[in-house]
Structures are given as structure tokens and as C-alpha cells.
Amino acid sequence: MNLDEYRRTARQWLEANTPAAEGVDGAKRFMAGLYDAGYSGITWPKEWGGQGLGQAEERAFAEVAREFSMPTPIFSIGLGMCGPTLVDRGDDEQRARWIRPLLRGEEIWCQLFSEPGAGSDVASLQTRAVRDGEGWIVNGQKVWTTNAQYADWGLILTRTDIDVPKHKGLTMFVVNMRHPGVTVRPLRDMTGRAHFNEIFFDDVHIPDSDRVGEVNDGWSVAVTTLLHERLSISAGVGMSGDNPTSLEALREVVDTDDPLVRDQLVELYIRSKALQLFNQRLGQETRAGIFPGARGSAAKLLLAELTVFQADLAVNLVGPQALLEDDRLAFAVSWAPGMALGGGTNEIMRGIVGDRVLNLPPEPRVDKTVPFKDLKVGTQA
Incomplete structure (x- = not known):
């Protein structure tokens, strides 16, 4: 199919199937139809449930989709951040388990990084994951989490070692947001709506099979997620x-x-x-x-x-x-x-660009070699 035909059929499908206004169930039905029609995960690997097509088809669909108000925002975190991280850093079992349901809208995802004492300095986070036999027990709090009220799964960054510098003692997991130890509370912003949430984790068990990447290598996985997040947002x-x-x-x-x-x-x-x-x-x-x-x-x-x-x-x-x-x-x-x-924040982005793109001298830092337990950061007294 040439690109003109691809655009024409995509527009026809969207005209016939894009709802005027729908709740979560309607958005899931739309996403399932979008996937079945071949328009979700257009360039994602076919072996993991994607369409396996090229960039030209993805651009063509994006051009057409701008004409429609699709009920897809609740899937944006999964499609733009969590899913790409699993494709890049997950194992084959994790990809086979989660990618297709994500693309089809059967499961909604959120990202759990920021904390009350660790916003711009994410590596200062204190949510702990402690070994428990073949799994882990997680306790702590996350904040400013988009779509957590709808999410089935979340990508959570935790601290697993306090005896090493803060960037080296982190581990990434996939957490079941329906676990009884997970409490989601809405946060209302200046628009008057509750787009964000604070989440509390009380003795939440996560099997080791749901760990993404190596133990204490969570920062490198988080960098992958943050890259996809910034590309997705922009x-x-x-x-x-x-x-x-x-x-x-x-x-x-x-x-x-x-x-x-x-x-x-x-x-x-x-x-x-x-x-x-x-x-x-x-x-x-x-x-x-x-x-x-x-x-x-x-x-x-x-x-x-x-x-x-x-x-x-x-x-x-x-x-x-x-x-x-x-x-x-x-x-x-x-x-x-x-x-x-x-x-x-814009200030953090400018610092990153200055340091890593323009090669300007970095800001001085005194915490790169200090064990996390010895730092006075965030809410850690």
C-alpha cells in the first residue's frame, strides 16, 4: 500500500471510529480498534505485538491523526515512556507479557519517579525495595504521577542500596497498581482538575521477575525512560x-x-x-x-x-x-x-543541554562519591 492510500484508509477509519467523548471504557474500546486496524504501535517490533512498519507510515498516520481528537491521553505514559523502556531494557518474557496489551489499550500504565523530597533531583529518592525471598517488598511514596488513578501497572524506581552513592543504589521494577498495599490519592492543580496523584506503597510485594535491568543499575534504566519521556512530551x-x-x-x-x-x-x-x-x-x-x-x-x-x-x-x-x-x-x-x-524543569533541561550538548563546565557537585545514607537530601534528616 502506498502512502497516499495509507493516509486515505487511516482517515476513513478515524472518521468512522473516533468518538466525540468517551470515558475510560470507551477509550479502551477505541484503542483496541485502533490496534486491530493496524494503527497502534506502527513502528514497534512485530515480534512483541507491534505493526513492524516504517517511519513513513508512522508520519503519514500522525499527519492524519492531527485532524481528530482521539481519546488516547490515558495511554500516553505507557505508549511514550513505559513501553519503549521495556522494549529497550526489558527481557523477552517481559516484552511478551506486557507490550501487546499496552498497545491494544487493555492495560494502562503510569511512571513512578518523583517523590516529595526528590523531584528535580530524582536520584535522591527514598522509596525502598528490600529483598524478600524470590521477590522484593516496597515501601514509600511517589507524587505528581499522571494517570495513576487509571493505571494497572507502573514503572517504579526504588532504592535498593543505601551504602553506595545515590545514583548507584537504585533498581527499576514494574509494580502492580492494583496491589492492596498501593493507595492512590488525587492532587488538584491550578486548572481545577486532578491530573496528578500521590501514591503510597505499604509492604507491596514485587516478584523479582518484574525487575527491569540489573539490581542497583536502575539509574541507567531511568535515563532510558527519561529520554523517551522527553521525546514523547516534545x-x-x-x-x-x-x-x-x-x-x-x-x-x-x-x-x-x-x-x-x-x-x-x-x-x-x-x-x-x-x-x-x-x-x-x-x-x-x-x-x-x-x-x-x-x-x-x-x-x-x-x-x-x-x-x-x-x-x-x-x-x-x-x-x-x-x-x-x-x-x-x-x-x-x-x-x-x-x-x-x-x-x-526548564532550569534542569538547560543545565543538561549546557553540560552534555554544549560541553560547558558542569555545576560543581559534592555528592557523587558519598554513600546515600550519609547525605542530607530531600526529607532525609
């Missing part, structure tokens, strides 16, 4: 009219005959297009086996800055009445500052 940029601050949406509600307005819309188009092309390049390199490294942080930083720019531009062009009359726009504007925090 790839969310688009000019779809479904976003009330997008170029298409703003063109419908402002005076495009005003040359000053046109100048600002052109700036929005240039920023959006540049980031799209940058993400496309990083995606192609990743699928070709070329590790983008810290440039993923640059993409995430650019998206955060673009999101705030879009929100400010929308308010300036539409006027303050938009925040009173248009609930979607009010939500988008209040949500925008969060992009400068989620997935790593």
Missing part, C-alpha cells in the same frame, strides 16, 4: 485545531487582516514547525539505533517554551474575556506553566 507539539491555542484555532478567532497579528501567528508557526522537524529528526535517529541523548532535553525545553508562548499569545490576541467565556481556552492557558515543570 513530540506532542502540533498545530491541530483541537488545541485552542494552536495556530489553526487562533486563526479562526482573531483578525488575520491585522499585520501585527499576522506577524505573531507567523512566529507561532515557525516555532511549532521547527520543533516538529527537530522531533522528527530525533525520532528517525532513535529508530535507526542512534541515541539522541541530551538533545531530547532540548526538545522538551523547546516545547515548554512554545506552550507558554502559545498561551500568552492566545490571551493577548483573544483578550481576557476568552478566559471567562471559553472553558477550553482557560484550561489550556492555566495548564501551560505546568509544561515548564513536568518531565524536568
Whole structure:
């Protein structure tokens, strides 16, 4: 099938199957249909449940999908972060067990890294995993976790050794979010909605078969996840009219005959297009086996800055009445500052880019060789 035919059939399927508004069950039905039609996991390995197609098909579908409001956000963590980590760092049994249900929307995933005392400095986390026969017992707290209220599984980073420096005593696991020792509590943000959660783990048993990577090598697995997270977040940029601050949406509600307005819309188009092309390049390199490294942080930083720019531009062009009359726009504007925090703050991203992309001198650090138990970090007294 050539790409024109691929686009045509994809558009036909989306027109016939994209629901106007659905809850979690409806989103799962949609995702299952999307997978069965061949449009979920387009470039993922076929042996693990993906479609095994090329980048051209994935780009073609993405171009068509921008025209539709698909009920897929609750799957974004699994598709963009957890699943790719399992493909890269999991074993064959884990891939065979989890990838296909993830792609088909049968199971929802979340990512469990941040803690009350370990946000930007993730390696300072204190959630402990202790050996217990053939498994592990986990106790601790995570916070700012997206979709935890829906999740069946979570990718959790834990501390398994306090006698070594903080980056060297971490281990990654897959945790059953339905375990009776897991408590999920919603956190309401400035939009008035509860997108995030805090999660408490009380004597949660995890079998050793659900460990991802080697014991005490969790930081390297986490770096893989964070790379995919930043690429996934930055790839969310688009000019779809479904976003009330997008170029298409703003063109419908402002005076495009005003040359000053046109100048600002052109700036929005240039920023959006540049980031799209940058993400496309990083995606192609990743699928070709070329590790983008810290440039993923640059993409995430650019998206955060673009999101705030879009929100400010929308308010300036539409006027303050938009925040009173248009609930979607009010939500988008209040949500925008969060992009400068989620997935790593802008300050952290700039530090990573300066250190690892531009080769500037790194910030001085005194904790690289100190055992974690001797550090005074986060909530550890």
C-alpha cells in the first residue's frame, strides 16, 4: 500500500471510529480498534505485538491523526515512556507479557519517579525495595504521577542500596497498581482538575521477575525512560485545531487582516514547525539505533517554551474575556506553566543541554562519591 492510500484508509477509519467523548471504557474500546486496524504501535517490533512498519507510515498516520481528537491521553505514559523502556531494557518474557496489551489499550500504565523530597533531583529518592525471598517488598511514596488513578501497572524506581552513592543504589521494577498495599490519592492543580496523584506503597510485594535491568543499575534504566519521556512530551507539539491555542484555532478567532497579528501567528508557526522537524529528526535517529541523548532535553525545553508562548499569545490576541467565556481556552492557558515543570524543569533541561550538548563546565557537585545514607537530601534528616 502506498502512502497516499495509507493516509486515505487511516482517515476513513478515524472518521468512522473516533468518538466525540468517551470515558475510560470507551477509550479502551477505541484503542483496541485502533490496534486491530493496524494503527497502534506502527513502528514497534512485530515480534512483541507491534505493526513492524516504517517511519513513513508512522508520519503519514500522525499527519492524519492531527485532524481528530482521539481519546488516547490515558495511554500516553505507557505508549511514550513505559513501553519503549521495556522494549529497550526489558527481557523477552517481559516484552511478551506486557507490550501487546499496552498497545491494544487493555492495560494502562503510569511512571513512578518523583517523590516529595526528590523531584528535580530524582536520584535522591527514598522509596525502598528490600529483598524478600524470590521477590522484593516496597515501601514509600511517589507524587505528581499522571494517570495513576487509571493505571494497572507502573514503572517504579526504588532504592535498593543505601551504602553506595545515590545514583548507584537504585533498581527499576514494574509494580502492580492494583496491589492492596498501593493507595492512590488525587492532587488538584491550578486548572481545577486532578491530573496528578500521590501514591503510597505499604509492604507491596514485587516478584523479582518484574525487575527491569540489573539490581542497583536502575539509574541507567531511568535515563532510558527519561529520554523517551522527553521525546514523547516534545513530540506532542502540533498545530491541530483541537488545541485552542494552536495556530489553526487562533486563526479562526482573531483578525488575520491585522499585520501585527499576522506577524505573531507567523512566529507561532515557525516555532511549532521547527520543533516538529527537530522531533522528527530525533525520532528517525532513535529508530535507526542512534541515541539522541541530551538533545531530547532540548526538545522538551523547546516545547515548554512554545506552550507558554502559545498561551500568552492566545490571551493577548483573544483578550481576557476568552478566559471567562471559553472553558477550553482557560484550561489550556492555566495548564501551560505546568509544561515548564513536568518531565524536568526548564532550569534542569538547560543545565543538561549546557553540560552534555554544549560541553560547558558542569555545576560543581559534592555528592557523587558519598554513600546515600550519609547525605542530607530531600526529607532525609
